[in-house]
Amino acid sequence: MERGEAVVRRSPRYLRFLLSGAIVGIVVALILTVTFPANDEFSIGQVFGFLLLLCGVIGMTLGAVVALVFDRVLAKRSHTEQVEHTTLTTPEG
Template sequence: MSNAPTPADSPERAEQNPPSVSAEAAAASAPVSGLQPEASETLIETEVSSDTATVRRAPKYGRFMTLGASLGAVVALVLTLSFTPEQSEFVPVGFDGGQVFGFLLLICASIGLALGAIVALAFDRALARRTTSVGVEHEVAHRVDETP
Protein backbone atom coordinates (compact mmCIF):
# COMPACT_ATOMS: atom_id res chain seq x y z
CA MET A 1 0.00 0.00 0.00
CA SER A 2 1.47 3.36 -0.95
CA ASN A 3 1.32 6.68 0.82
CA ALA A 4 0.30 8.50 -2.37
CA PRO A 5 -2.86 10.57 -2.02
CA THR A 6 -5.97 9.13 -3.61
CA PRO A 7 -8.00 11.18 -6.11
CA ALA A 8 -10.59 11.83 -3.38
CA ASP A 9 -7.84 13.49 -1.28
CA SER A 10 -6.38 15.62 -4.08
CA PRO A 11 -6.02 19.40 -3.59
CA GLU A 12 -8.29 20.07 -6.59
CA ARG A 13 -11.15 18.24 -4.92
CA ALA A 14 -10.53 20.12 -1.67
CA GLU A 15 -10.80 23.42 -3.56
CA GLN A 16 -14.09 22.38 -5.23
CA ASN A 17 -15.76 21.56 -1.94
CA PRO A 18 -16.47 24.50 0.36
CA PRO A 19 -15.21 24.30 3.94
CA SER A 20 -17.32 21.85 5.88
CA VAL A 21 -19.36 22.61 8.96
CA SER A 22 -19.24 20.12 11.81
CA ALA A 23 -22.34 18.03 12.47
CA GLU A 24 -22.62 19.27 16.06
CA ALA A 25 -22.66 22.90 14.98
CA ALA A 26 -25.19 22.20 12.22
CA ALA A 27 -27.46 20.31 14.61
CA ALA A 28 -27.12 23.04 17.22
CA SER A 29 -28.10 25.76 14.75
CA ALA A 30 -31.31 23.99 13.63
CA PRO A 31 -34.40 25.08 15.56
CA VAL A 32 -35.71 22.41 17.91
CA SER A 33 -39.50 22.33 18.40
CA GLY A 34 -40.00 25.91 17.31
CA LEU A 35 -37.22 27.44 19.45
CA GLN A 36 -34.78 29.91 17.93
CA PRO A 37 -31.05 29.14 18.21
CA GLU A 38 -29.19 31.04 20.87
CA ALA A 39 -26.68 33.74 20.01
CA SER A 40 -23.88 31.87 21.81
CA GLU A 41 -23.89 28.93 19.36
CA THR A 42 -21.05 29.07 16.85
CA LEU A 43 -20.34 27.38 13.56
CA ILE A 44 -17.02 25.62 13.08
CA GLU A 45 -15.27 25.78 9.73
CA THR A 46 -12.54 23.34 8.70
CA GLU A 47 -9.82 24.23 6.20
CA VAL A 48 -7.65 21.53 4.64
CA SER A 49 -4.29 22.29 3.01
CA SER A 50 -1.88 19.88 1.32
CA ASP A 51 1.90 19.96 1.33
CA THR A 52 4.86 17.65 0.84
CA ALA A 53 7.30 16.60 3.55
CA THR A 54 10.67 14.84 3.42
CA VAL A 55 10.89 11.73 5.57
CA ARG A 56 14.10 9.94 6.51
CA ARG A 57 15.32 7.61 9.21
CA ALA A 58 17.90 8.79 11.72
CA PRO A 59 19.84 6.80 14.33
CA LYS A 60 19.44 7.50 18.05
CA TYR A 61 22.82 8.99 18.95
CA GLY A 62 22.42 8.45 22.70
CA ARG A 63 21.98 4.72 22.28
CA PHE A 64 25.04 4.38 20.06
CA MET A 65 27.16 6.39 22.50
CA THR A 66 25.86 4.41 25.49
CA LEU A 67 26.65 1.15 23.72
CA GLY A 68 30.16 2.40 22.92
CA ALA A 69 30.78 3.47 26.52
CA SER A 70 29.47 0.10 27.78
CA LEU A 71 31.80 -1.79 25.46
CA GLY A 72 34.64 0.44 26.68
CA ALA A 73 33.80 -0.52 30.28
CA VAL A 74 33.92 -4.22 29.36
CA VAL A 75 37.30 -3.71 27.68
CA ALA A 76 38.56 -1.90 30.80
CA LEU A 77 37.42 -4.80 32.99
CA VAL A 78 39.09 -7.36 30.74
CA LEU A 79 42.34 -5.37 30.68
CA THR A 80 42.29 -4.97 34.46
CA LEU A 81 41.78 -8.68 35.09
CA SER A 82 44.23 -9.86 32.44
CA PHE A 83 47.23 -7.85 33.63
CA THR A 84 47.60 -8.38 37.37
CA PRO A 85 50.60 -6.67 38.88
CA GLU A 86 53.21 -8.87 40.48
CA GLN A 87 55.19 -7.80 43.49
CA SER A 88 58.74 -7.02 42.61
CA GLU A 89 61.73 -6.22 44.77
CA PHE A 90 62.92 -3.52 42.42
CA VAL A 91 59.66 -1.77 41.43
CA PRO A 92 57.10 -1.25 44.18
CA VAL A 93 53.51 -1.39 42.97
CA GLY A 94 51.75 1.88 43.68
CA PHE A 95 48.22 1.11 42.45
CA ASP A 96 45.76 -1.57 43.47
CA GLY A 97 43.30 -3.29 41.10
CA GLY A 98 40.44 -0.85 41.77
CA GLN A 99 42.56 2.15 40.89
CA VAL A 100 43.81 0.51 37.70
CA PHE A 101 40.22 -0.35 36.73
CA GLY A 102 39.14 3.25 37.38
CA PHE A 103 41.88 4.70 35.18
CA LEU A 104 41.22 2.21 32.41
CA LEU A 105 37.45 2.78 32.72
CA LEU A 106 37.90 6.53 32.18
CA ILE A 107 40.09 5.99 29.14
CA CYS A 108 38.24 3.09 27.52
CA ALA A 109 34.73 4.44 28.15
CA SER A 110 35.71 7.81 26.64
CA ILE A 111 37.16 6.13 23.57
CA GLY A 112 34.08 3.88 23.27
CA LEU A 113 31.76 6.88 23.60
CA ALA A 114 33.60 8.69 20.80
CA LEU A 115 33.59 5.59 18.57
CA GLY A 116 29.87 5.09 19.17
CA ALA A 117 29.20 8.69 18.11
CA ILE A 118 31.31 8.22 14.97
CA VAL A 119 29.41 5.04 14.06
CA ALA A 120 26.09 6.86 14.58
CA LEU A 121 27.26 9.69 12.31
CA ALA A 122 28.26 7.15 9.64
CA PHE A 123 24.83 5.51 9.85
CA ASP A 124 23.18 8.93 9.65
CA ARG A 125 25.12 9.77 6.48
CA ALA A 126 24.24 6.42 4.91
CA LEU A 127 20.55 6.70 5.79
CA ALA A 128 20.34 10.32 4.59
CA ARG A 129 20.63 9.10 1.01
CA ARG A 130 17.36 7.20 1.30
CA THR A 131 14.91 10.05 1.79
CA THR A 132 11.36 10.03 0.47
CA SER A 133 8.81 12.75 -0.07
CA VAL A 134 5.26 12.17 1.10
CA GLY A 135 2.08 14.19 0.82
CA VAL A 136 0.62 15.53 4.05
CA GLU A 137 -2.67 17.22 4.82
CA HIS A 138 -3.13 19.86 7.48
CA GLU A 139 -6.59 20.51 8.92
CA VAL A 140 -7.40 23.73 10.76
CA ALA A 141 -10.74 24.13 12.52
CA HIS A 142 -11.90 27.54 13.67
CA ARG A 143 -15.13 29.30 14.58
CA VAL A 144 -17.03 31.27 12.00
CA ASP A 145 -17.91 34.73 13.25
CA GLU A 146 -21.36 35.67 12.03
CA THR A 147 -22.45 39.26 12.19
CA PRO A 148 -26.25 39.76 12.23
Protein backbone atom coordinates in the same frame (compact mmCIF):
# COMPACT_ATOMS: atom_id res chain seq x y z
CA MET B 1 -7.02 21.41 4.47
CA GLU B 2 -3.56 22.32 3.23
CA ARG B 3 -1.39 20.09 1.07
CA GLY B 4 2.37 20.09 0.94
CA GLU B 5 5.48 17.97 0.82
CA ALA B 6 7.60 16.60 3.64
CA VAL B 7 10.95 14.81 3.61
CA VAL B 8 10.71 11.45 5.37
CA ARG B 9 13.84 9.76 6.67
CA ARG B 10 15.01 7.62 9.52
CA SER B 11 17.61 8.77 12.00
CA PRO B 12 19.54 6.87 14.67
CA ARG B 13 18.95 7.42 18.35
CA TYR B 14 22.24 8.97 19.40
CA LEU B 15 21.87 8.34 23.13
CA ARG B 16 21.58 4.60 22.56
CA PHE B 17 24.74 4.59 20.45
CA LEU B 18 26.61 6.61 23.09
CA LEU B 19 25.46 4.31 25.90
CA SER B 20 26.32 1.21 23.88
CA GLY B 21 29.80 2.59 23.25
CA ALA B 22 30.22 3.37 26.94
CA ILE B 23 29.16 -0.17 27.91
CA VAL B 24 31.63 -1.66 25.44
CA GLY B 25 34.31 0.63 26.92
CA ILE B 26 33.49 -0.56 30.44
CA VAL B 27 33.77 -4.20 29.39
CA VAL B 28 37.09 -3.54 27.62
CA ALA B 29 38.41 -1.73 30.73
CA LEU B 30 37.42 -4.69 32.91
CA ILE B 31 39.08 -7.18 30.56
CA LEU B 32 42.27 -5.11 30.38
CA THR B 33 42.37 -4.74 34.17
CA VAL B 34 42.11 -8.48 34.69
CA THR B 35 44.56 -9.48 31.95
CA PHE B 36 47.41 -7.12 32.87
CA PRO B 37 49.79 -8.38 35.56
CA ALA B 38 49.46 -6.88 39.04
CA ASN B 39 51.38 -3.70 39.76
CA ASP B 40 52.90 -2.90 43.15
CA GLU B 41 52.59 0.83 42.55
CA PHE B 42 48.84 0.94 41.79
CA SER B 43 45.92 -1.07 43.16
CA ILE B 44 43.54 -2.97 40.88
CA GLY B 45 40.84 -0.39 41.62
CA GLN B 46 43.09 2.46 40.51
CA VAL B 47 44.05 0.67 37.31
CA PHE B 48 40.41 -0.12 36.59
CA GLY B 49 39.38 3.49 37.27
CA PHE B 50 41.99 4.88 34.89
CA LEU B 51 41.15 2.37 32.17
CA LEU B 52 37.45 2.97 32.76
CA LEU B 53 37.84 6.68 32.07
CA LEU B 54 40.00 6.10 29.02
CA CYS B 55 38.02 3.23 27.48
CA GLY B 56 34.66 4.79 28.36
CA VAL B 57 35.48 8.01 26.52
CA ILE B 58 36.90 6.13 23.54
CA GLY B 59 33.84 3.85 23.45
CA MET B 60 31.42 6.77 23.56
CA THR B 61 33.37 8.53 20.81
CA LEU B 62 33.27 5.45 18.61
CA GLY B 63 29.54 5.07 19.31
CA ALA B 64 28.97 8.67 18.22
CA VAL B 65 31.00 8.13 15.04
CA VAL B 66 28.98 5.02 14.18
CA ALA B 67 25.74 6.94 14.77
CA LEU B 68 26.91 9.76 12.49
CA VAL B 69 27.84 7.26 9.76
CA PHE B 70 24.41 5.63 10.05
CA ASP B 71 22.79 9.06 9.90
CA ARG B 72 24.62 9.86 6.66
CA VAL B 73 23.68 6.52 5.11
CA LEU B 74 20.04 6.85 6.15
CA ALA B 75 19.90 10.46 4.90
CA LYS B 76 20.66 9.22 1.39
CA ARG B 77 17.58 7.00 1.58
CA SER B 78 15.23 9.87 2.40
CA HIS B 79 12.23 10.49 0.19
CA THR B 80 9.53 13.10 -0.23
CA GLU B 81 5.89 12.37 0.58
CA GLN B 82 2.69 14.30 0.01
CA VAL B 83 1.12 15.41 3.29
CA GLU B 84 -2.13 17.02 4.30
CA HIS B 85 -2.35 19.42 7.21
CA THR B 86 -5.66 19.50 9.02
CA THR B 87 -6.69 21.55 12.01
CA LEU B 88 -9.11 20.05 14.51
CA THR B 89 -11.10 22.26 16.78
CA THR B 90 -12.90 21.03 19.83
CA PRO B 91 -15.59 22.87 21.71
CA GLU B 92 -14.31 24.31 24.93
CA GLY B 93 -16.34 23.23 27.84
